[in-house]
Amino acid sequence: MIHPTASPFTDPAAVARYAEVPRRNVPGHDSLLTMSRILLAERVPAHGRVLVVGAGGGLELEDMALAHPGWRFDGVDPSQPMLDLAAQRMQIAGVSGDRVALHHGYVQSAPAGPFDGATCLLTFHFVPREERVPMAAEIRRRLKPGAPLVVAHLSVAAGAGPGGEGGAGERDLWLSRYAAFQVACGVAPEHAARARDKIAAELxxxxxxxxxxxxxxxxxxxxxxxxxxxxxxxxxxSA
Structure with missing residues (x-):
């Protein structure tokens, strides 16, 4: 079975504040959403069908649905509370229910398609290394030939840092910058440090x-x- 590690998005408090989190964690998050739909729109037709892997919360669904009123979406996520939040977001945004189908589970729970495009944003870093290729292959199987896939997630180099031998590793340096960005966006330093350590240890x-x-x-x-x-x-x- 192809699945990411246990979802961190089951705690009701975490779900309730989810919409605030990406902007504090991901530099240029709103622009990332804009760029993602621009890249999709290069090849997804005006009345195309898009697969959204990791659709819980509904941020990218809302962004794409409002910008492209002819697109239809199938979203899949292992967290039912996050899917409920996505459905609520779609309703508040005035997105018609017949344009968005939400599926509880992993990518193999999504319809067979074929889809005109797909996104997998801020999701792959929760997937164990040995399951990355099978999961990506499941996405590809659902896409039309030549259809675009847009992905974004944590991805850092593993080489030596600027200090050279004996200095901080480049991976540690980038994760420390991740934490510093959170602090600059208002996260308490101790919380940012815990998040950094959790990423280093578990993802x-x-x-x-x-x-x-x-x-x-x-x-x-x-x-x-x-x-x-x-x-x-x-x-x-491209698929």
């Missing part, structure tokens, strides 16, 4: 080269990086 954060190799091994081509925000990177690829 399978790959290098950019490994992330690109995952997409290619899953059958995607023309893999291009379009976004970098401290410890986060994003790519667009």
């Amino acid at each position: 399978a954060v790959l290098t950019p080269q490994e992330d690109e190799a995952v997409l290619r091994e899953a059958g995607f081509n023309d893999v291009q990086m379009f976004y970098m925000g401290f410890a986060f990177r994003g790519w667009v690829a």
